Amino acid sequence: MLLLAAFVALALVPRAHAQIAEERVVAGLSQTTVSITTGFTGSEIFIYGAIKRDAPVPKTWPLDIIVAVTGPSEPVIVRKKDRKFGIWVNDSGVKVDAAPSLYAVATTGPFRDIISFTDDFKHKVGLEHLVRFIGETDDAAYKAGYPEALVRLRKAEGSYFVLTSGVKVSEETLFETRIALPANLVEGDYRARIFLLRDKSVVDVFESSIEVRKVGLERWIYTMAHEKPALYGVISIAVALAAGWLASTFFRMVFR
DSSP: OHHHHHHHHHHHHHHHHHHTOOEEEEEEESOSEEEEOTTOOOEEEEEEEEEEESSSOOSSSOEEEEEEEEOOEEEEEEOOEEEETTEEEEOOOEEEEEEESOEEEEESSOHHHHSOHHHHHHHTOSGGGSOBOOSTTHHHHHHHTHHHHHHHHHHHTTSEEEETTOSEEETTTEEEEEEEEOSSOOSEEEEEEEEEEETTEEEEEEEEEEEEEEOHHHHHHHHHHHHOHHHHHHHHHHHHHHHHHHHHHHHHHHHO
């Protein structure tokens, strides 16, 4: 009986190991550097990868993937229009201490169907976690709806968006998606996060970075405007005067 019990225990070990097998995301990006030139009209990042396992694919809950690309955070003033003396004017506004310039999310299905509220809050994946206040204006600003208004405005301009079913998964192992970056990118370091989920719980997270930089003439103008504003102003005035003089000379020669 003891020998039989030992054989049964040994037979159950592989099965138990298969049930707790770990899954890891192995991914790559088509480009990790985006160059902004004077003719920049946007770009597209191809994100692909696979699930690394030390056991067969689990036969329980299906696999889900969420890909999130986040731009650098920056302070923003959010203003609301008020009617005063019969005229619509902007109020003094509320300062948002941190809001990403870009937030793009691609998923394998409807967002709320594949991630729990607990894991969403823990990893700050949903759009409602983008806006952060620091200081005493927190409660008042949230009650007034300023965070929702900022998210709504940036969704309208294409800076925040969710691609439902934008991630394709093959054989619960390979996945891919494409994230379109708009033309109005802000220079800085962008973060790409890939979440592996089962039963609405995050199993693994993969992170990578995307460097967005101005190059060429665009970079020269940007650097001069920020590092040598006086010289930039003088050159701008000189260029404007020269352009006006050339235009005036041209019309005098043509229409005299």
